[in-house]
Amino acid sequence: MLVTLIDSPVANTANIARALRAVGAELQVTRDRAIIAAADKLVLPGVGSFVAARSWLAEHGIDEAIDAAVAGGAALLGICVGHQLLFDVSYEMGTTRGLGLVRGAVERFGGTLPVPQIGWNRVAFEAHPLFAGVAPSTSFYFVNSYAGRTSAHEIASAAYDGAFTAAVQNGRVLGVQFHPEKSSTAGLRVLRNYVELQP
Amino acid sequence: MTAFDVIASLDLLGGNVVRLTRGDFGTARSYGLPEAVLDTLAVSRGARLHVVDLEGSRSGRPVETELVRRMAARDIAVQVGGGIRSLDDARRWFDCGAARIVVGTVAAETPDLLAQLVAAFGAARVIPAVDVRDGVIRVAGWERASGASLQEVFRRFESLGIDEALVTDISYDGALRGPSFALYRELRALTTVRLIASGGVSTISDVVSLARHRNVSGCVIGKALLEGRLDLGEARRSVAVPNAIPERVIPCLDVRDDRVVKGVSFANIRDAGDPVECAMRYEAEGADELVLLDISATDRGTGTTVDTVRRVAESLFIPLTVGGGVQTAEDFRALLRAGADRVAINTAAIRRPELIAECAAEFGVQAVVLSCDARRTGDRRLATVRGGKETTSLDAVDWCRRAAALGAGEILLTSVDCDGQNRGYDLELLRAVTSAVKVGVIASGGAGRLEDFRDAIERGGARAVLAASLFHDRVLTVDAVKRYLSNEGIPTR
Numbered sequence: 001m002l003v004t005l006i007d008s009p010v011a012n013t014a015n016i017a018r019a020l021r022a023v024g025a026e027l028q029v030t031r032d033r034a035i036i037a038a039a040d041k042l043v044l045p046g047v048g049s050f051v052a053a054r055s056w057l058a059e060h061g062i063d064e065a066i067d068a069a070v071a072g073g074a075a076l077l078g079i080c081v082g083h084q085l086l087f088d089v090s091y092e093m094g095t096t097r098g099l100g101l102v103r104g105a106v107e108r109f110g111g112t113l114p115v116p117q118i119g120w121n122r123v124a125f126e127a128h129p130l131f132a133g134v135a136p137s138t139s140f141y142f143v144n145s146y147a148g149r150t151s152a153h154e155i156a157s158a159a160y161d162g163a164f165t166a167a168v169q170n171g172r173v174l175g176v177q178f179h180p181e182k183s184s185t186a187g188l189r190v191l192r193n194y195v196e197l198q199p
Numbered sequence: 200m201t202a203f204d205v206i207a208s209l210d211l212l213g214g215n216v217v218r219l220t221r222g223d224f225g226t227a228r229s230y231g232l233p234e235a236v237l238d239t240l241a242v243s244r245g246a247r248l249h250v251v252d253l254e255g256s257r258s259g260r261p262v263e264t265e266l267v268r269r270m271a272a273r274d275i276a277v278q279v280g281g282g283i284r285s286l287d288d289a290r291r292w293f294d295c296g297a298a299r300i301v302v303g304t305v306a307a308e309t310p311d312l313l314a315q316l317v318a319a320f321g322a323a324r325v326i327p328a329v330d331v332r333d334g335v336i337r338v339a340g341w342e343r344a345s346g347a348s349l350q351e352v353f354r355r356f357e358s359l360g361i362d363e364a365l366v367t368d369i370s371y372d373g374a375l376r377g378p379s380f381a382l383y384r385e386l387r388a389l390t391t392v393r394l395i396a397s398g399g400v401s402t403i404s405d406v407v408s409l410a411r412h413r414n415v416s417g418c419v420i421g422k423a424l425l426e427g428r429l430d431l432g433e434a435r436r437s438v439a440v441p442n443a444i445p446e447r448v449i450p451c452l453d454v455r456d457d458r459v460v461k462g463v464s465f466a467n468i469r470d471a472g473d474p475v476e477c478a479m480r481y482e483a484e485g486a487d488e489l490v491l492l493d494i495s496a497t498d499r500g501t502g503t504t505v506d507t508v509r510r511v512a513e514s515l516f517i518p519l520t521v522g523g524g525v526q527t528a529e530d531f532r533a534l535l536r537a538g539a540d541r542v543a544i545n546t547a548a549i550r551r552p553e554l555i556a557e558c559a560a561e562f563g564v565q566a567v568v569l570s571c572d573a574r575r576t577g578d579r580r581l582a583t584v585r586g587g588k589e590t591t592s593l594d595a596v597d598w599c600r601r602a603a604a605l606g607a608g609e610i611l612l613t614s615v616d617c618d619g620q621n622r623g624y625d626l627e628l629l630r631a632v633t634s635a636v637k638v639g640v641i642a643s644g645g646a647g648r649l650e651d652f653r654d655a656i657e658r659g660g661a662r663a664v665l666a667a668s669l670f671h672d673r674v675l676t677v678d679a680v681k682r683y684l685s686n687e688g689i690p691t692r
Contacts (some may be wrong), residue, residue: 019516048563110433112403112436113444114637116565118608119489119662120445120692139502139692141518143540143565156320182518182540184482 001195004039005029006062008082010053011045016079019181023192035067040074040199046081050092050106050146053081063099070101075172079192083175084146086168092146102121102168102175104151107146111161116145123166123178125156130167130174132193138186140166140178147177203410204417206278206395207242207424208249209233209433211263218425219253222340227253231427233266237273240424240431244274249301249365249419252281255675256340259284261291271296274506278326280365288315293324301365303328304338307345307352314359322360326395326469327352329477330367331382336542341369353390363416367397377630377658378405378418387414395419401428402634403437404660410438411657411688428634445692446656447487447663449641450670452477454523455495457507461668471671478511481670484677487692488518490543490611490641490665492570496524497546505537512538522570522611531558535566543570543611549591549598551606559606568641569607571599573628574615580628587615596631603636610636611665614644619668621647629659640664649675649683656689 003025007013020027020043030036038186044066046053057063070076078086087098092104098106109115120139126132142158148165156167158177168175174194180187209216212227213417216236220226230236233250241249248270256260259282270277279292280301289300300320305312306327314327329352330337336345337353345352366386368379386394393416396409401423409415423429452474453461459471471477478489491511493504500525508521521534522543531542542562546553548569559567572583573595582593597684599610609681612632614625624645633640639662642655646666655661681691 012535012540014536015512017538018513018538022514022516112433114639116563118565118639119447122443122445153507179518181516184517188516 001041002026002028002039003043003195004036005043006036006045006066006082007031008045008053008056008062010048010056011082012047013045014183016043016045019188019191020195023188024194025191025195031060031062033061033065036062037068037071037072041073041195041197042066042069042076044076044078044082044085044092045193046079046083046085047143048081050081050084050090050098051094051096052094054090054098055087056081057085057099063087066099070173072174073199075194075197075199076101076174078173079181080144080179082179083099083168084148086173086175087148087151090146101173102151102153102170104148104153104165104168106146107149108141108146109161109164113161117142117160120183121158121160121178123156123158125167128155128169129197130169130176130190130193131156134186140176140180140187142178144177203415204395205245205406205431205434205438206247206249206417206419207240208251208397208419208421208664210237210251210253210421211266214251214263214266216425217253219420224253224257233270234273237270237275242275242431245276247276247278247298247417248275250279252279254281255283257282259472261288264291264295267292267297268295271298280326280328283384285312286315286319289320290408299324299326301326301328303330306356306364307336307338307347310355313355317359317361322362324403325361326363326365327356330369332369334382334385337369349386350389353386353392355391357390361392363393363395365397368397376627376665377401378409380408380412380657383409383415384414384676387412390414402630402660403429403434404633406434407437409655413688429583443690445487445690446661446684447641448485448487448652448677448684448691449488449490449663449665450477450481450677451490451492451665451667453667454491454493454504454507457503459671460494461671471668474507475510477671478515480540481677482515482517483504485681485692486517486677488520488521488663489515490522491539492543493521493523494586498524500524500526500536501530503513505533508534508539509522520568520611522568528554528557528561531562531566535562541566541568541609543568545570545572545588549582549584549593550604552601555602555607559608564606564608567607568609568611569599569602570611571595571602571632572613572615573625580631583615587618595628596635597631599640600635603638607638609639609641610663611641611643612661617645618643620645621669623647623651624655624659624664626654626659629655629661633660639663643671647650649680652680653684653687653689656684657687
């Protein structure tokens with residue numbers, strides 16, 4: 001299955017590429033708008049700053065290319081900040097509009113635990129094709145200071161000073177707040193599930 | 200099962216909240232009226248409060264009844280102790296609005312009176328207090344050993360229907376060495392009575408660790424709250440939801456010239472295999488993360504490290520932290536590009552602390568790990584550089600605090616003295632650092648037995664435990680350590 005990995009500079013693209021190849025994806029890594037707009041299956045990675053990642057998408061018209069692909073029925077998986085970019089809005093350093101592909105807002109963790117969250121955290125989910133073959137309450141690896149707090153499109157949640165959205169789905173648009181490429185067997189299984197997802 | 204209760208503890212004397220040093224009335228330091236203290240500590244309505252009537256315990260009759268009445272009027276569930284020696288004493292406290300009474304000497308020495316108190320007021324309103332030193336119950340202001348054994352006393356509590364007892368390990372009290380987890384563990388085998396832990400609770404991590412003990416239903420905290428070292432609200436929130444965030448077990452690959460090596464106290468180095476093979480084996484065993492330290496890079500630069508990292512990252516799908524020889528933000532970037540998720544800096548950060556802030560700004564705080572190699576020098580612990588070869592004049596705890604403020608997202612804390620000795624982590628060093636910084640600390644250097652990993656987390660406050668030779672030599676597997684921790688109540692992945 002051909003997977004198109006969006007080559008954002010605000011991302012750990014190489015690690016995600018390695019993991020996607022390891023689960024059998026035929027991979028193209030690109031910044032080309034036309035290729036992205038025509039893709040059937042996209043992965044949007046991201047680490048670090050939402051604002052920087054969002055600006056890069058806008059500056060290069062990648063946001064429009066993603067919209068076009070999704071409108072044409074493409075599947076999309078956002079990872080970490082790539083997942084956050086799917087939301088309506090983020091409150092990281094002010095207010096920044098996201099891609100608006102899933103409902104909800106991205107907010108900073110507040111409370112007593114260290115921010116960023118760095119480490120494994122248990123993820124709760126109902127049966128879902130993205131989590132096929134993954135045991136309930138499996139831990140995934142997270143690195144984040146912000147997260148979707150609630151979303152009508154939530155398919156998995158975790159707790160860090162209160163509940164937050166660990167994964168979302170709206171039609172063929174999917175997102176995971178954790179790093180599947182760093183979550184060992186369970187993470188690779190989630191990536192494989194996405195790669196093998198049928199149209 | 201009810202939630203774990205964090206209970207503020209106040210000693211009352213002459214109408215004020217005070218603290219005594221070693222029980223000496225001459226040393227009483229006043230903290231003012233209880234109302235003011237309750238406000239400062241933010242003890243909320245409905246909360247449980249532990250108070251000790253010091254004059255009462257000296258004179259053998261209730262004294263600070265008026266204070267207890269005022270606190271009870273604020274809707275606070277006061278449990279009061281100090282010199283209760285009769286049914287009348289107990290009745291006076293309940294008449295003042297006390298929710299519970301705490302009885303010490305009576306509990307161990309006069310079983311008939313304890314039974315009468317329970318019969319008159321109900322088992323739920325009588326909390327026996329047991330002070331223990333070296334496994335022996337002490338009574339009468341700790342001055343003598345009780346004739347009764349722990350087992351006898353707890354059997355008696357059980358037969359009276361008492362389900363909660365206050366247990367203080369007085370060899371720990373106030374010493375800031377942390378609660379006596381070993382005692383609470385010992386009692387778990389001995390009794391079904393739930394324990395309120397007392398003595399030595401001084402950090403958030405202590406509270407979280409106690410809450411992981413199924414037989415411990417709460418803890419009382421005095422000194423650390425009054426001295427402002429611990430925030431009651433924060434402590435309560437830390438246990439308000441079950442803390443199921445897994446603690447991490449991290450094998451460390453010490454690498455030289457693209458080979459894994461091992462040594463004792465940073466010397467006597469032997470070959471231990473290929474880094475890729477080791478890394479894959481550890482991931483399969485359940486390692487939560489891998490640390491790769493290139494011990495040759497401090498002298499030779501990160502050139503070969505980048506190649507090793509690239510090879511390891513190709514087949515590793517858990518987080519990889521890389522250190523050794525990082526001098527500049529460029530080195531940092533090269534290692535991230537090669538596949539590291541996080542980079543540890545030591546020598547270069549000590550020489551130029553701004554490097555931490557620069558890397559945090561450019562790569563995010565989550566990517567920046569401060570590696571601190573601490574060495575004991577007299578009663579000080581100093582940071583060392585160049586793989587422990589050079590000792591600086593920097594206090595290790597101060598340096599960790601500063602590095603965290605500059606933007607280090609986590610601290611990899613190695614005791615150079617304990618490294619390779621397999622006799623346990625330096626728990627004092629760990630406690631000193633974990634209570635000084637908000638960021639997570641990875642304990643490193645000295646693990647030899649399963650208990651060492653537990654103690655580093657439970658007593659040391661570490662959020663991750665690292666070992667090298669123990670795993671290389673297959674004395675223990677990562678999987679065995681995680682199963683052990685899980686059995687000890689510490690959540691793992």
